[in-house]
Amino acid sequence: MEKFNIAIDGPAGAGKSTIARLVASALGFVYIDTGAMYRAVTWKIMDKGLQPDQTGDMIALTKQMDIQLTPGEAGQNVFVDGYDVTGLIRTAEVTGYVSFVSSIAEIRQVLTRKQKEMAASMGVVMDGRDIGSHVLPDAEVKVFLTASVLVRAERRLKEIEHTQPGITLEQLMHDIATRDRMDEQRDASPLVQAPDAILVDTTSMTIPEVVDRILELCASRVGGGK
Numbered sequence: 001m002e003k004f005n006i007a008i009d010g011p012a013g014a015g016k017s018t019i020a021r022l023v024a025s026a027l028g029f030v031y032i033d034t035g036a037m038y039r040a041v042t043w044k045i046m047d048k049g050l051q052p053d054q055t056g057d058m059i060a061l062t063k064q065m066d067i068q069l070t071p072g073e074a075g076q077n078v079f080v081d082g083y084d085v086t087g088l089i090r091t092a093e094v095t096g097y098v099s100f101v102s103s104i105a106e107i108r109q110v111l112t113r114k115q116k117e118m119a120a121s122m123g124v125v126m127d128g129r130d131i132g133s134h135v136l137p138d139a140e141v142k143v144f145l146t147a148s149v150l151v152r153a154e155r156r157l158k159e160i161e162h163t164q165p166g167i168t169l170e171q172l173m174h175d176i177a178t179r180d181r182m183d184e185q186r187d188a189s190p191l192v193q194a195p196d197a198i199l200v201d202t203t204s205m206t207i208p209e210v211v212d213r214i215l216e217l218c219a220s221r222v223g224g225g226k
Helices: 016-027 034-047 055-064 092-102 105-119 131-135 149-160 169-185 207-222
Strands: 006-009 030-033 067-072 075-080 124-128 141-146 198-201
Touching: 006 016, 006 131, 006 207, 016 030, 016 034, 016 075, 016 124, 016 207, 030 034, 030 067, 030 075, 030 105, 034 055, 034 067, 034 075, 034 092, 034 105, 034 124, 055 105, 092 105, 092 169, 105 124, 105 131, 124 131, 131 141, 141 207, 149 169, 198 207
Parallel strands: 006 124, 006 141, 030 124, 141 198
Antiparallel strands: 067 075
16 A cells, blocks of 8 residues: 555544554554654653743753654653653653643744654654644645543543542543643644544544544545555
C-alpha cells in the first residue's frame, strides 16, 4: 500500500493517542505522539527549575533537547537526551503546566520543525491539537476527534485512579474544560478543526468503532484500508 499521512486532532481526553496508535498499527505506519513531545519539553523545563518568566531560557533549552519516540508495550516510549521519561511526563504536575509551555510560539516552532521532519518520508499517524491545521496541512487524511467533557473526564479517571486516588470526576471535568479554553484561545496554533478534517464524536463510540471509522476514511480517500 502506498504511504500517506494521517492527522488526528482534538481536545484533551478525546482518545487521540490510543486511536492514533491503533490506526498506525493496523496500517503498518509510524505513530507520532506530539503531545508527548510537548510533555517532554515541559518535564525538562520543570526539571531544570525554570520559572514562567524565563521563556527565553525555555526556548533555548527546547532547541538543545534531543527527543526520541520509540514503540513500547504500553504505547510509545519517550526519551529526552537519552533518558527514559515515559512515566515522568504523565504526572499531574506536567499535565498542569503543559498548556502554558505549549502556548509559547517559539517552542511550538521548534517542535513543529521536528514533527515535519518525522513525517517527511510519509506513512505516519500524528496526533495533537494543530496537526491538520498547521503541522501537516497537506495530510491526505485529517480527523478531528471530540467527546463531551463528562465522557472525557470519565475516561481520564479510569486511566489515573490507581496512581492518583484522590482525584475526583468533578476536578477532572474542571481541568479538562480549563485546558480546552487555553488550547482554543492561545495565539500560537490554537486548537481548531481544519476545514477539510472529518469530525468524529466519540462520546458514544467504542475504541474499535472509532478505529474502524478512520480506516474507512483512509480506504475511501487514498485507497488504503485494513
